[in-house]
Amino acid sequence: MEDFIKNYCWLIPVLPLVGFVFNGLPTAVGIKLSRAYVYTVACGVMLLSFLMGVGVFFTLKALPETAREFTNLVWPWIHLEAIQLDIAFLIDPLSSVMILVVTGVGFLIHIYSTGYMREDKDYARFFTYLNLFCFMMLILVMGDNLMLLFVGWEGVGLCSYLLIGFWYEHKPNGVAGMKAFIVNRIGDFGFMVGMLALFWALYNTGHATLTFTKLKTVVWFLQPQTILGVSAVTMICLCLFVGATGKSAQIPLYVWLPDAMAGPTPVSALIHAATMVTAGVYMIARLNFLFTLSPAALGAVATIGAATAFIGATIGFAQNDIKKVLAYSTVSQLGYMFLALGSGAYAAGIFHLTTHAFFKACLFLGSGSVILGMHHEQDMRLMGGLKKYMPITFMTFLTATIAIAGIAPFAGFFSKDEILWQAFARAVHGPKVYYFLWALGVLGAMGTAFYMLRCVTLTFFGTLRANDKKTRELVHGPHKDHHGHHGDLVPHEQPWNVTLPLVVLALLSLVGGFLNVPYIITHFFGGHSSGLFNEWLSPVIPLQAHHEVSSLEWVLMFKSVLVAAVCMYLGYKAYTSWQTGVDRFVKKFPRIYDAVYNKYYVDEFYHAVFVRGVLLFNKCCFSVDRYIVDALVNLVGRFGAVYSDIIGWFDNFFVDGLVNGSGSITDFTGAQLKKLQTGNIQHYAYGAVLGVVVVMILKILM
Amino acid sequence: MTITPFIIMAVILFCLGIYIVCTRVNAIGFLLGIELILNAASVNFVAFARYHENEIGGQVFTLFIIALAACESVIALAIVLGVYKNYKSINTTNISSMKH
Numbered sequence: 001m002e003d004f005i006k007n008y009c010w011l012i013p014v015l016p017l018v019g020f021v022f023n024g025l026p027t028a029v030g031i032k033l034s035r036a037y038v039y040t041v042a043c044g045v046m047l048l049s050f051l052m053g054v055g056v057f058f059t060l061k062a063l064p065e066t067a068r069e070f071t072n073l074v075w076p077w078i079h080l081e082a083i084q085l086d087i088a089f090l091i092d093p094l095s096s097v098m099i100l101v102v103t104g105v106g107f108l109i110h111i112y113s114t115g116y117m118r119e120d121k122d123y124a125r126f127f128t129y130l131n132l133f134c135f136m137m138l139i140l141v142m143g144d145n146l147m148l149l150f151v152g153w154e155g156v157g158l159c160s161y162l163l164i165g166f167w168y169e170h171k172p173n174g175v176a177g178m179k180a181f182i183v184n185r186i187g188d189f190g191f192m193v194g195m196l197a198l199f200w201a202l203y204n205t206g207h208a209t210l211t212f213t214k215l216k217t218v219v220w221f222l223q224p225q226t227i228l229g230v231s232a233v234t235m236i237c238l239c240l241f242v243g244a245t246g247k248s249a250q251i252p253l254y255v256w257l258p259d260a261m262a263g264p265t266p267v268s269a270l271i272h273a274a275t276m277v278t279a280g281v282y283m284i285a286r287l288n289f290l291f292t293l294s295p296a297a298l299g300a301v302a303t304i305g306a307a308t309a310f311i312g313a314t315i316g317f318a319q320n321d322i323k324k325v326l327a328y329s330t331v332s333q334l335g336y337m338f339l340a341l342g343s344g345a346y347a348a349g350i351f352h353l354t355t356h357a358f359f360k361a362c363l364f365l366g367s368g369s370v371i372l373g374m375h376h377e378q379d380m381r382l383m384g385g386l387k388k389y390m391p392i393t394f395m396t397f398l399t400a401t402i403a404i405a406g407i408a409p410f411a412g413f414f415s416k417d418e419i420l421w422q423a424f425a426r427a428v429h430g431p432k433v434y435y436f437l438w439a440l441g442v443l444g445a446m447g448t449a450f451y452m453l454r455c456v457t458l459t460f461f462g463t464l465r466a467n468d469k470k471t472r473e474l475v476h477g478p479h480k481d482h483h484g485h486h487g488d489l490v491p492h493e494q495p496w497n498v499t500l501p502l503v504v505l506a507l508l509s510l511v512g513g514f515l516n517v518p519y520i521i522t523h524f525f526g527g528h529s530s531g532l533f534n535e536w537l538s539p540v541i542p543l544q545a546h547h548e549v550s551s552l553e554w555v556l557m558f559k560s561v562l563v564a565a566v567c568m569y570l571g572y573k574a575y576t577s578w579q580t581g582v583d584r585f586v587k588k589f590p591r592i593y594d595a596v597y598n599k600y601y602v603d604e605f606y607h608a609v610f611v612r613g614v615l616l617f618n619k620c621c622f623s624v625d626r627y628i629v630d631a632l633v634n635l636v637g638r639f640g641a642v643y644s645d646i647i648g649w650f651d652n653f654f655v656d657g658l659v660n661g662s663g664s665i666t667d668f669t670g671a672q673l674k675k676l677q678t679g680n681i682q683h684y685a686y687g688a689v690l691g692v693v694v695v696m697i698l699k700i701l702m
Numbered sequence: 703m704t705i706t707p708f709i710i711m712a713v714i715l716f717c718l719g720i721y722i723v724c725t726r727v728n729a730i731g732f733l734l735g736i737e738l739i740l741n742a743a744s745v746n747f748v749a750f751a752r753y754h755e756n757e758i759g760g761q762v763f764t765l766f767i768i769a770l771a772a773c774e775s776v777i778a779l780a781i782v783l784g785v786y787k788n789y790k791s792i793n794t795t796n797i798s799s800m801k802h
Binding site for chain 1: 720723724725727732794795797798
């Protein structure tokens with residue numbers, strides 16, 4: 001069994017590829033596949049892949065801690081004198097966690113999609129893309145070198161684009177897809193520059209490699225190197241981090257993620273919450289040995305992370321679209337992961353990634369269930385009271401909300417509190433700026449608790465507002481009925497294939513936190529573990545030295561829970577009994593509300609500066625093209641035309657004249673000469689005699 | 703005895719022959735002119751042969767000419783007969799179907 005896993009772990013990514021081919025090829029050539037076939041193939045390969053992932057996990061677990069790492073070489077890829085890259089899969093504790101998250105959550109979301117997409121006409125295409133995405137994501141997390149990681153990185157970007165624009169008949173969806181693709185491209189450029197800089201700097205030391213296991217051993221040679229006067233390590237890390245900000249939706253490249261909600265909800269859950277957007281986090285955790293060398297780069301990561309966590313949370317306050325709230329929440333939670341990475345607590349980042357995958361996938365799937373139940377209504381102002389109609393969705397959504405808000409002992413408490421504590425600890429022992437970042441994180445956590453409860457309250461509590469004509473007109477404008485259904489809307493609970501993944505994910509968000517109970521708590525109960533998760537990752541991410549158990553940590557922990565609970569209570573109250581107060585606040589400070597509601601006008605700013613700038617540049621290029629290049633081309637063309645006119649004239653008159661002339665001269669001569677042939681024999685005799693006479697005269701004269 | 707009188711005679715014969723060839727319209731007369739030209743040549747051969755010591759080629763050549771002239775006359779007369787059959791005339795001005 002172990003040998004089987006070791007030799008065949010390439011099957012984990014290839015199985016979804018098989019599903020992609022089996023569903024994609026017939027669809028591409030226009031064969032209509034039956035739904036049963038499509039979901040059997042798509043979910044089947046994901047289940048097999050997940051089981052393989054579980055097998056990999058237990059195989060690793062059976063090995064001694066120091067030997068938990070092996071590489072499965074599939075194909076020698078690029079073998080140059082300078083560098084050798086293979087298509088090979090690295091299996092170690094970190095990638096095993098990622099495999100389990102991707103295939104596990106992926107499988108659940110496949111199941112969910114069978115329910116969510118059941119009425120869609122492009123059923124097969126959807127699952128084809130979803131399988132392709134899983135393949136690419138697994139390449140990303142399993143690749144044993146940075147280049148292969150980049151292949152997966154680009155591949156998931158492509159799938160994200162395809163799935164955001166899945167309902168391409170509606171133009172804004174396609175535009176959102178393009179926006180995601182283009183913004184990601186900016187990040188990818190940074191990633192590529194970083195990767196090439198890493199290669200270049202290592203090449204200068206004579207240890208060129210991009211394979212993670214080797215990088216770990218040669219990365220020390222980089223320290224004296226500089227690029228453009230800056231330490232090479234810092235430069236490389238910052239470039240790679242630019243890539244991460246693109247893929248993982250951090251400031252300043254987060255703008256694509258909220259727009260990406262145009263895609264089907266399972267896509268938002270899988271790609272834009274649980275897996276793809278965490279690629280940046282994974283990449284930095286994978287390269288932790290590199291980032292550790294550069295405190296400056298870590299500071300940048302932590303700052304961007306904390307700022308994103310805070311700003312994302314504040315924007316969540318004023319969004320009305322349920323998916324938009326969750327999108328900004330995702331941006332914010334990803335910020336926490338980067339704050340963890342930037343604080344040097346890579347394992348905490350990955351842990352939050354995992355728990356976030358559970359509760360955010362659950363939230364998104366729950367919102368999808370709500371949207372289905374509300375007949376494709378996404379605006380929370382029209383919801384309310386759904387608790388009664390959709391009890392399972394409500395319970396799971398609430399569980400995930402408590403988890404994300406960080407109430408003990410739900411998953412989010414353990415992961416988020418770990419991050420905040422690590423940031424705080426770094427501030428104590430290192431740069432003081434981390435106090436500020438920690439404070440931002442805490443404020444963000446308060447915001448999270450508030451806007452999530454706002455979301456829950458607006459959606460599930462109170463009474464249903466969808467049938468209230470006034471609200472409807474407020475939201476959709478007068479006399480406009482989007483959905484074509486007349487009469488009152490009655491929300492309904494969804495079938496088992498929608499609710500089952502919700503329940504599983506809710507359970508995971510309930511208990512997932514116990515994977516990594518902080519040292520301080522285990523210590524309290526007499527244990528010595530510093531968290532199962534941290535220990536599991538320790539071969540890849542070195543365990544941090546234990547700080548002394550301080551009462552401060554207890555204080556902060558209780559404070560976190562208390563603050564979160566208070567904010568949740570406020571969030572609940574503000575949208576139930578204090579609704580008028582909130583309205584009055586909004587009326588009194590319309591500027592603040594508008595700024596938040598419009599996401600601080602960042603999109604508008606980008607549009608004005610970058611999009612317009614590019615268009616302006618485009619116009620300049622057009623002018624240059626039009627008036628200078630075209631003029632030159634036309635001039636050359638005109639010259640050519642005139643020149644060829646001359647040549648043509650010469651040809652017609654001289655060359656053709658010569659040819660025709662010689663012909664007509666011959667013709668004329670022949671016509672004249674033939675008159676000599678009279679047929680009269682005497683004439684010929686005259687000729688002969690004349691010839692003789694001429695010859696004789698000549699003879700005499702000479 | 704000099705060769706001159708012989709040559710003069712040959713020239714006279716030749717010129718007569720040429721004159722006949724150029725002027726006679728009748729095909730038979732035309733042939734007679736040709737015979738005269740041939741005879742002028744024969745006279746020349748004999749005369750030059752006599753002029754050179756121990757030279758017999760001229761006489762032999764003359765004999766050949768006589769023989770050939772006979773053959774030639776036969777064929778030519780046959781042609782004239784054939785022409786007459788086709789054109790009902792042996793007048794050379796009428797026989798001009800070889801014209802361009």
